[in-house]
Amino acid sequence: MSEQLWAPSQERIRESDLYRFARLAEQAHGLSLPDYDAIWAWSIAQPEAFWQQVWDFCGVIGDDGGGPALKHDGDLIDATFFPNAKLNFAQNFLRQSGDGAAIIFHAENGERHELSWDQLRDQVSRTAQALKSYGVTPGDRVAGFMPNMAQSIIAMLATASLGAVWSSCSPDFGVSGVFDRFGQIEPKVLFTANGYFYNGKSFDSLATVSALLQRMPSITKVVVVPLTEDDPDISALGKKGILYADMLQQQTGGEINFVAMDFNAPLYIMFSSGTTGVPKCIVHRAGGVLPQHLKEHRLQCDVRPNDRVFYFTTCGWMMWNWLVSGLASGATVVLFDGSPFYPDTARLADIVAQDHVTHFGTSAKYLDACAKAGLKPIESHDLSSLRAILSTGSVLSPEGFDYVYAHWKKDVCLSSIAGGTDIVGCFAGGSPISPVYRGECQKRHLGMDVQAFDDDGQPTIGRPGELVCRSPHPTQPLNFWHDDDGSRYRKAYYDTYPGVWHHGDMIEISEHGGVIFHGRSDATLNPGGVRIGTAEIYRQVERLDEVLDSVVVGQTWDDDVRVVLFVKLRDAIILDEDLIKRIKTEIRTNTTPRHVPAKVLSVSDIPRTKSGKITELAVRDVIHGRAVKNIHALANPEALDLFKDRVELDD
Numbered sequence: 001m002s003e004q005l006w007a008p009s010q011e012r013i014r015e016s017d018l019y020r021f022a023r024l025a026e027q028a029h030g031l032s033l034p035d036y037d038a039i040w041a042w043s044i045a046q047p048e049a050f051w052q053q054v055w056d057f058c059g060v061i062g063d064d065g066g067g068p069a070l071k072h073d074g075d076l077i078d079a080t081f082f083p084n085a086k087l088n089f090a091q092n093f094l095r096q097s098g099d100g101a102a103i104i105f106h107a108e109n110g111e112r113h114e115l116s117w118d119q120l121r122d123q124v125s126r127t128a129q130a131l132k133s134y135g136v137t138p139g140d141r142v143a144g145f146m147p148n149m150a151q152s153i154i155a156m157l158a159t160a161s162l163g164a165v166w167s168s169c170s171p172d173f174g175v176s177g178v179f180d181r182f183g184q185i186e187p188k189v190l191f192t193a194n195g196y197f198y199n200g201k202s203f204d205s206l207a208t209v210s211a212l213l214q215r216m217p218s219i220t221k222v223v224v225v226p227l228t229e230d231d232p233d234i235s236a237l238g239k240k241g242i243l244y245a246d247m248l249q250q251q252t253g254g255e256i257n258f259v260a261m262d263f264n265a266p267l268y269i270m271f272s273s274g275t276t277g278v279p280k281c282i283v284h285r286a287g288g289v290l291p292q293h294l295k296e297h298r299l300q301c302d303v304r305p306n307d308r309v310f311y312f313t314t315c316g317w318m319m320w321n322w323l324v325s326g327l328a329s330g331a332t333v334v335l336f337d338g339s340p341f342y343p344d345t346a347r348l349a350d351i352v353a354q355d356h357v358t359h360f361g362t363s364a365k366y367l368d369a370c371a372k373a374g375l376k377p378i379e380s381h382d383l384s385s386l387r388a389i390l391s392t393g394s395v396l397s398p399e400g401f402d403y404v405y406a407h408w409k410k411d412v413c414l415s416s417i418a419g420g421t422d423i424v425g426c427f428a429g430g431s432p433i434s435p436v437y438r439g440e441c442q443k444r445h446l447g448m449d450v451q452a453f454d455d456d457g458q459p460t461i462g463r464p465g466e467l468v469c470r471s472p473h474p475t476q477p478l479n480f481w482h483d484d485d486g487s488r489y490r491k492a493y494y495d496t497y498p499g500v501w502h503h504g505d506m507i508e509i510s511e512h513g514g515v516i517f518h519g520r521s522d523a524t525l526n527p528g529g530v531r532i533g534t535a536e537i538y539r540q541v542e543r544l545d546e547v548l549d550s551v552v553v554g555q556t557w558d559d560d561v562r563v564v565l566f567v568k569l570r571d572a573i574i575l576d577e578d579l580i581k582r583i584k585t586e587i588r589t590n591t592t593p594r595h596v597p598a599k600v601l602s603v604s605d606i607p608r609t610k611s612g613k614i615t616e617l618a619v620r621d622v623i624h625g626r627a628v629k630n631i632h633a634l635a636n637p638e639a640l641d642l643f644k645d646r647v648e649l650d651d
Contacts, residue, residue, distance in 0.1 A: 002398075002437040002510060005405055006413065016432040018299045021057050028053070036434045036443055037513050043446040044471055047072075050447055051081060051291060051474070058294040058329075061095060062087025062260070072472050075499055077490060079472030081263060082287055088258035089267055089286040090160040093327040094121050100306070101332045103150045104355055107227065108197035108338025115150050120157075126251035127158035133251075134189050134221045138163030138259060141269065143187035145171055145178060145209065146315050147196045147337040151225045151244060153324050155191040160267060160286065163259040167269040170316035170610060171196045171203070175211045177632030181271045184281050185481055186218035193225045194232035199339040202228040210236045223247055263287030266478055270318060270421050273609045273633050280492070281481030284424050288474035292425045293325035300445055301359060301388055301415065302432035305330030311361035311390070312340055312348055317611040318421040319361065319392065331359075340366055341373075349377040349408075356385040363393035363612050364400055364416070365549075368542055371403040372570075378407050388413045388430065393612050395517045395535040397542050398439035416441045418517055420503070422493070423475040427467065427503065428515040439539075440514030448473055450515070452507050457497055464508045464518050464533060469501040476501070506533045523616040525554045526561045527594050534616060537565065537595055540587045546573045547583070549606045552597065553620040555649060564623070564649065565597035568606050575602040601648055605639040619643050 013019050022033040025042065029049060033039045043050040052069040065084025072079040096102065096117040103115040115123075136142060142159040146152040146168060159166040169181055171193060182190075190212075195204045206224070213219060224234050225244040234241040267286035271279035297303040309326035313319040314337070326333045334355050340348050340362075352360050377383060389404055389412050396416040404414050415430030418441055427450045428441040436442060444450040452465030459465075480489045496502040506518035518533025525532040534552050541550045549568040554561040567583070569575060580600045588596045607615045610633065618628045622643040631637035 002440055002514070004435045005401060005438050006411070007435040008413065008433060013433045016302045017057075017304065018302065018431070018433055021053070021299055024057065025049075025053055036431045040444060040446055040513075044449045047447060047471060054291050054295050054299075054447075055082070058291070058298060060087065060290065060294070061092050065263075070472065076472050076476065076501060077486075077494055079476070081291075081472070081474045083263070085263035085287060086260040087263065087287060087290070088161060088163070088260055089290055090124065090157040090256075091258040092290055093157055093324075094124065094256070096305075096327075096330055097121070102327060103153060104308075104332060104334045105150045106334070106336045106351055107149070108200075108336075108342055113150065120150075120154065121256070122253045123154045123248060124157045124161065125253045125256045126248045127154055128161045128256060129251040129253075130223075130247045131158055131162060131164070131189060136162055136164050136188055138261065139266070140164045141185045141187040142166055142189045143182050143185070143191070144168035144315055145173075145182075145190060145192040145205065146225070147171055147193050147227060148313060148315055148320060148335050149193070149225070149227065149337055150335065151191065151193075152315050152320075153327075153333070155223070156324065161256055161258050163261045163265060165266045165269055165283075167271075168315040168320070169271070170314035171205045171208075172198070172314075172610060172635065173208075173316070174632060175208050175215075178208065178212055179215055180278050180630065180632055181281075182212070183216060184278070185269050186216070188218060189221045189223065190219050191223045191225065193227040194234075195228035197228065197338045199342050204228075206232065206234065206236060213237065213240065261286055264478060268321060268424065269481060270321070270424060272421060273611070273613065278630060279633065280488070282421060283478045283481055284475060285478045288476070288478075289321070289325070289424055290328065292423075292473070292475045293322060294328055295446060296322070296426055296429070297326060297329045297331070300426070300430045300432075301390065302413075303329045303331050303359060307331040307358040308334055308355055308385070309359045309361075310334035310336070310351060310355070310357045312336060312363070312366065313361075314610070318424050321424055323361070341369070345370060345373045345375045346377065346380070349375070349381050349383075352377075352386060353381040353383060358385055359388045359390065360386060361390035361392070364391045364396040365394055365612055367391060367396065367400050367403060369548075371400070371407070372545070372548060376407040378409060383409050386412055388415060388432075390415045390417050390430065392417045392419075394614065395519070395538065396439075397539045399539070399543055401436070401438045418505070418515070422477065422503070423473065425475045427469060428507075437510070437512065437514050440510055440516050443513055444509075444515060447471065450507075452509050453497065461509050462511060464506050466496070466521060467503040467505040467507045468497055469503065473501075520616070523553070523620075525552070525563055527554070527563055528560060532563070532595055536591055537563075537587060537597070540590050540595075541565070541567065541583065543586060544583060546570055546579060551606050551614050551616055551619050553616055553623065555599075555620075555623055557598075562598040563595070564599045564601065566601050566603045566606070566619070566643065568603055575600065599648060601646060603639070603642040605636060605642060607637065607639040608635050609633055610635045623649055
């Protein structure tokens, strides 16, 4: 059994929104819900009652239609939540007023800007008026090629207020990478900064935008936000270009005309990683994202009004969409754009302390890098305001849990959360009323009937299986863009187990209801026909101080598959026979002989997507001499060359 590392006090439990939610459910439905598992079981058994209470408890602004909270005739893909409801997504984000902070933005160069609720509402109003004057109507697409800054949120909310559709990617994409995404959805208006900062350097964005305009005639207006300089030259954009400040000045502001939309109207278009081909355009509905994120923020993470939520993300990762939903719970969202290690390793911890952050989210890889760098904020920073630390993007190792509690804060709810762009949310993650166990996501999320299916398609406990969700959930995609008959959508999630969502992760449900992730199913290793999750190997390798990063893949060999491990080592460390032996011993001691790699090879870099995920499939293709279909999705595509024609793999 996993070791319990933290448990909430009774006082903290009673202060949580989830505790209040459960008491109201007991009164309304004559239930007894003494703990999280009982609440989860009720949410699965009675989804209509559960989701209606989420709507009511969270005070969704809109008309729920007076009809069923869920229309479900057996096939998940056809399930419809609140089929008669009308609402506006942005209106639910702007219910606050006053001079309290709504958004706090930190640029890498040290600048800090704060925007009050009244200022946010005014700029959303003016931006919405401008978009309307540019011809944007419900269903039109507006895109952001933006850093993670306040104007990105403003543009999204203005778009949503009109019933239009928002899509974004981070500014470190090149022309082809942006075109692969935005070229499919044909936006009418594009928001961009003039450039961005990373690792102490500034980079230009306008040359990329200028090239995009030649390939994307759908764009009729480009709104430019100054970031790396005060008065950027936008002449190359011609009459289509306008500075953000000029756009605001041309409008009067005032009350916002929120367009009431159907619950299932499109809101976001998000993109798959695109490492195996042109990215899929995943359409999410306004009504679906709102209750799902309210549930995740308020019930799973205990985000309350006036809390401060900070997630290290870019506008190209779904965690940006998740982060900004903190506004709907009345929280201040804290933004940072740039390298988390510039000018030093403590940069994000500095922000957490300076702005009294209550919820700090980041990637497992970031925490691992901090551990390797010896960062100990518990000794140098005032983290008294911090109630929760969230980690996602990859599996947080058991040692990562140890590191957080030893060197960040002892009394904190460490929630490893997991879901994906596909549902712009989580299948598993936090519970403010439950203990934290080493190496586990605390619980399956409410309303999500997550199971680990064995080879026979049956739920299993205590053994790895395929992550499935047997219940309908509001953030099932509305559809894929240009997938008129729905065949691509159905194939992506419903073909493996008919009528059941298949996500493509290997997980294990623990005996106390936690979830352990073992890696992506499509990256599963199969030496001798035995399935091995890559995360099982990463957990062991990360323990070694000499190893900064690694990627493990399966190589076809002698009519079987052998495990090959590539490691990125600290400077001045050489991969000699002694280190190889220690790596193999660590893996063998803590797993099984089948986990031990046949080959351990050194590389100077590990390829990752722009959201920081290891690209195992791309590496596997390279070592087998297959072309990688879309290198534009990678943050460091040049790293793939390190895996080509490795003579060590010929014997």
